[in-house]
Amino acid sequence: MLGNSSNGYGCVSRVVHWLAVILVASAFGLAWVMTEMASSPEKFRLYGIHKSIGALIVALGLARIAWTAAQPAPPPLGELAPWQRAAAKAVHGLLLLWLVAMPLSGWLMSSAAGRPVSVFGWFALPALIGPDRPTAHALGEVHEMLASLGLLLIGLHVAAALWHHFVLKDGTLRRMLPCRLGGCGCDDGACGGPPEGRSCGCGGHGGGSGDGSGSCGCGGKGKDA
Numbered sequence: 001m002l003g004n005s006s007n008g009y010g011c012v013s014r015v016v017h018w019l020a021v022i023l024v025a026s027a028f029g030l031a032w033v034m035t036e037m038a039s040s041p042e043k044f045r046l047y048g049i050h051k052s053i054g055a056l057i058v059a060l061g062l063a064r065i066a067w068t069a070a071q072p073a074p075p076p077l078g079e080l081a082p083w084q085r086a087a088a089k090a091v092h093g094l095l096l097l098w099l100v101a102m103p104l105s106g107w108l109m110s111s112a113a114g115r116p117v118s119v120f121g122w123f124a125l126p127a128l129i130g131p132d133r134p135t136a137h138a139l140g141e142v143h144e145m146l147a148s149l150g151l152l153l154i155g156l157h158v159a160a161a162l163w164h165h166f167v168l169k170d171g172t173l174r175r176m177l178p179c180r181l182g183g184c185g186c187d188d189g190a191c192g193g194p195p196e197g198r199s200c201g202c203g204g205h206g207g208g209s210g211d212g213s214g215s216c217g218c219g220g221k222g223k224d225a
């Protein structure tokens with residue numbers, strides 16, 4: 001199943017989600033290492049990789065926004081209070097915007113600093129604005145602030161995902177995992193809530209483990225992600 005359904009995320013959403021997570025983690029990791037290094041060719045090599053990864057993230061973020069517009073996310077699982085649904089929706093929307101705004105601020109900063117932005121040496125991105133030192137400095141501050149905001153959003157988002165998985169014991173995390181890594185709902189079936197009292201069907205084949213063990217038996221037997 002490539003697209004999302006009312007039961008869960010399709011293959012494209014799942015793969016793009018985890019690809020974005022890997023790229024964002026790499027951009028943060030490189031940023032923290034490179035900004036601590038003394039000036040050297042190695043430092044500037046890492047700057048280049050950081051910017052190249054950021055460029056991939058802008059492209060991925062835009063693609064993700066277009067995909068989400070065409071393929072609405074499935075409704076949340078479980079019995080959530082209205083404020084929890086609204087908070088989840090707001091955080092997801094902000095994360096999507098952040099995926100574009102964060103690297104865009106870096107690209108603007110490099111343009112204002114008069115520095116080229118080459119994507120892994122394959123091609124160069126055009127400068128978005130002309131060189132101007134004070135603007136470059138201000139955009140550096142914006143880049144740093146957006147980084148902190150991103151860490152806050154990601155922290156809230158991860159805490160919510162873990163709360164669903166370990167406390168509510170519903171299929172929220174598993175329906176975002178690639179099918180081969182234990183994801184559920186891979187064949188357009190429901191990927192439901194906790195085993196006791198509510199349904200926990202993975203792949204639409206019924207009521208989860210149902211053994212009161214707290215596990216939602218989704219077994220990773222999917223086929224498309």
Ligand code: HEM
Binds near residue numbers: 099107109143144
């Ligand atoms: C999601 C993507 C990105 C993330 C998460 C990210 C994150 C960061 C972080 C945390 C820093 C350190 C800030 C500080 O403490 O000064 C940084 C620095 C930097 N970033 Fe990014 N960045 C991203 C994309 C980009 C892009 C696309 C560019 C340029 C095209 C870029 C250019 C830079 C530069 C030049 C610095 C060094 C600033 C300095 O030396 O003060 N970043 N980035």
Ligand code: HEM
Binds near residue numbers: 020088092
């Ligand atoms: C760079 C970090 C991350 C970003 C930018 C991000 C972004 C997003 C976005 C935008 C969505 C909504 C999907 C949509 O509307 O199509 C989403 C959903 C989801 N993410 Fe993340 N995510 C990140 C990290 C993580 C991590 C580390 C986890 C796991 C611990 C995670 C677990 C989930 C889950 C379970 C959903 C589905 C929520 C639901 O079904 O309501 N995410 N993520």
